[in-house]
Amino acid sequence: MIKIRVGPMWLVGACLIGMSAMAQVPGIMNYQGRLTVAGTNHTGPVRFKFALVDGVNGTSYWSNNGSSVNGSEPSAHTGVDVQDGQFQVLLGDVSLPNMQAIPSPAFDHSDVRLRIWMNVSDPTFTQLAPDQRVVAAGYAFRAAGLPDGTVTGPMLAPNAVGTEELANGSVGTAEIADNAVTASKLAANAVGSAQLSDTLRLEDLVLESAEGLNRVEVGSAGNAGILRMNHGSIGRFLEITGTTVGGFVRLFDQLGGLGTGQKTVELGSSEVGGYATVLQNNGNAGLQLNGQNGNNPGGNILLYRSAGIGASLSGQGAGGGGQVLLRNAAGQETVELVGAETGGNAGGQLTIRRSDGAATLIFDAQFGSGGGQISVRNAAGDETVEILGNETTDNQGGQVTVKRDDGKAGIILDGQLGNGGGEIRVANAAGQVTAQLQGTEGANEGDGAGQLVLRQPDGQVGLLADAQAGDQGGQLVVNNMAGQTRVNIVGQQSSGGG
Numbered sequence: 001m002i003k004i005r006v007g008p009m010w011l012v013g014a015c016l017i018g019m020s021a022m023a024q025v026p027g028i029m030n031y032q033g034r035l036t037v038a039g040t041n042h043t044g045p046v047r048f049k050f051a052l053v054d055g056v057n058g059t060s061y062w063s064n065n066g067s068s069v070n071g072s073e074p075s076a077h078t079g080v081d082v083q084d085g086q087f088q089v090l091l092g093d094v095s096l097p098n099m100q101a102i103p104s105p106a107f108d109h110s111d112v113r114l115r116i117w118m119n120v121s122d123p124t125f126t127q128l129a130p131d132q133r134v135v136a137a138g139y140a141f142r143a144a145g146l147p148d149g150t151v152t153g154p155m156l157a158p159n160a161v162g163t164e165e166l167a168n169g170s171v172g173t174a175e176i177a178d179n180a181v182t183a184s185k186l187a188a189n190a191v192g193s194a195q196l197s198d199t200l201r202l203e204d205l206v207l208e209s210a211e212g213l214n215r216v217e218v219g220s221a222g223n224a225g226i227l228r229m230n231h232g233s234i235g236r237f238l239e240i241t242g243t244t245v246g247g248f249v250r251l252f253d254q255l256g257g258l259g260t261g262q263k264t265v266e267l268g269s270s271e272v273g274g275y276a277t278v279l280q281n282n283g284n285a286g287l288q289l290n291g292q293n294g295n296n297p298g299g300n301i302l303l304y305r306s307a308g309i310g311a312s313l314s315g316q317g318a319g320g321g322g323q324v325l326l327r328n329a330a331g332q333e334t335v336e337l338v339g340a341e342t343g344g345n346a347g348g349q350l351t352i353r354r355s356d357g358a359a360t361l362i363f364d365a366q367f368g369s370g371g372g373q374i375s376v377r378n379a380a381g382d383e384t385v386e387i388l389g390n391e392t393t394d395n396q397g398g399q400v401t402v403k404r405d406d407g408k409a410g411i412i413l414d415g416q417l418g419n420g421g422g423e424i425r426v427a428n429a430a431g432q433v434t435a436q437l438q439g440t441e442g443a444n445e446g447d448g449a450g451q452l453v454l455r456q457p458d459g460q461v462g463l464l465a466d467a468q469a470g471d472q473g474g475q476l477v478v479n480n481m482a483g484q485t486r487v488n489i490v491g492q493q494s495s496g497g498g
Contacts, residue, residue: 043085071115
């Protein structure tokens with residue numbers, strides 16, 4: 001049979017705590033007692049568990065290892081050495097095994113009691129009864145800090161708190177009520193550079209005129225800083241704001257800023273470079289300058305209609321050169337002027353489009369072997385007329401090709417062909433040249449005279465009209481289907497007769 005007699009000496013702990021400065025009150029409480037077993041003072045280790053509970057409803061406010069709920073037995077114990085029946089333990093001493101500090105809010109309640117479990121040799125713990133009420137010493141824990149508003153102005157004698165009683169930095173903006181300190185409360189020259197921090201931290205700064213009207217506002221919105229310039233009671237004229245990608249500057253019209261006036265100019269920075277926007281009087285953009293044109297590194301200028309883009313100028317288009325785009329009233333791109341076409345040629349190109357986007361007229365400064373090109377297309381977008389400043393062969397003469405809707409050439413006008421003379425070629429429905437009109441006949445008979453050749457579908461000459469056949473004058477040759485000459489008329493024989 002185990003018999004225990006315990007008696008806490010709360011006054012010792014209370015005196016120690018009461019004599020400590022507020023900021024130094026530890027979360028520790030001294031507990032002493034006497035233990036006898038079978039009428040004999042016990043010597044040896046003993047296992048204890050402790051909890052501070054509400055004397056009315058048993059709510060746990062603290063336990064040695066923090067596991068007690070509603071007055072339940074803690075899950076772990078702390079060991080205490082008993083000598084000749086005497087023992088003491090510092091409740092809340094975190095240097096002890098399974099011991100947590102006692103929080104001062106535990107004594108915010110009027111009836112707090114200490115509940116104890118003990119184990120000497122039995123495998124189970126015995127709860128001691130009754131719970132022991134904590135008296136004055138335990139409540140000294142509340143001296144660790146006074147609740148906000150406990151000490152008010154009427155409780156302080158005049159001049160009781162001076163500069164010597166205040167530690168440097170102990171009174172900040174959070175401790176001073178709005179408008180609590182006015183100019184009349186500050187002595188002349190009381191605030192100088194020595195009293196101001198190197199960094200001025202204000203949530204908002206407003207500079208007012210003598211009439212009380214805002215002139216300058218410095219504030220914040222989220223993570224962004226804002227600077228505003230105002231003009232009397234009219235409104236805002238300038239706003240500078242920092243953003244996550246840089247910042248922007250806004251200018252407003254003569255009516256003033258947001259709510260009463262109209263934003264007219266905005267300068268800013270974005271993820272693809274800076275920009276400047278000038279707005280129309282309807283609030284829509286009128287002119288925009290971009291430091292980068294989309295994914296291209298070049299700059300970009302956008303000119304707007306009353307609504308929507310009317311024209312754009314880009315320093316670097318898809319082909320690498322400059323680009324000008326014009327749009328119709330519906331906002332569709334109808335004219336494109338580029339300094340370098342996308343096909344890799346360095347020459348400029350002008351493309352004129354229909355309202356459905358199909359290109360019907362293309363002017364190209366460099367095409368094929370290097371000459372210019374004009375391409376005219378039908379409503380389906382098929383090229384029907386091609387004009388070349390330099391044909392694709394080695395000749396440097398121009399060429400005009402008129403095509404059918406299937407893309408086959410119907411008529412070809414060539415300024416220089418083979419022997420240097422001009423030529424007109426006419427093709428049949430299959431695209432085969434069946435008629436040739438040459439300013440200079442073929443190379444084998446390079447006499448400079450004109451020639452007309454009509455061919456059969458297989459390419460055989462059917463009719464040849466030559467203005468000068470050697471020294472014989474004009475000649476007309478008619479061939480059969482095999483290409484054999486059946487009629488040969490010459491205007492002058494070599495002897496001079498017809």
